[in-house]
Amino acid sequence: xxxxxxxxxxxxxxxxxxxxxxxWEVGQELIAIDMGDGILLKPKKPFLETTLADVAGCLKYxxxxxxxxxxxxxxxxxxxxxxxxxx
Numbered sequence: 881x882x883x884x885x886x887x888x889x890x891x892x893x894x895x896x897x898x899x900x901x902x903x904w905e906v907g908q909e910l911i912a913i914d915m916g917d918g919i920l921l922k923p924k925k926p927f928l929e930t931t932l933a934d935v936a937g938c939l940k941y942x943x944x945x946x947x948x949x950x951x952x953x954x955x956x957x958x959x960x961x962x963x964x965x966x967x
Contacts (some may be wrong), residue, residue: 894921 882895894904902923904910908925946954 882898884895886892886894899905904923910921911924913920937963
């Protein structure tokens with residue numbers, strides 16, 4: 881168990897043995913989670929975990945829906961242009 885103090889500015893120093901054991905470096909962003917009787921600190925991940933349901937439809941297409949054949953044709957055309965310069 882380690883003991884620390886809250887500063888006048890609300891800062892809390894995490895003792896070195898704890899920082900080292902978790903691999904936390906200077907500048908590490910942490911997430912503070914209220915656990916009711918205390919606070920849990922966890923490292924912030926680069927991207928929050930999401931599900932398809934969380935993001936589905938966030939970039940809605942505004943035009944007429946394309947068919948699979950139209951999408952395949954567009955892919956073929958793009959590949960042809962990149963390999964043959966459009967000829």
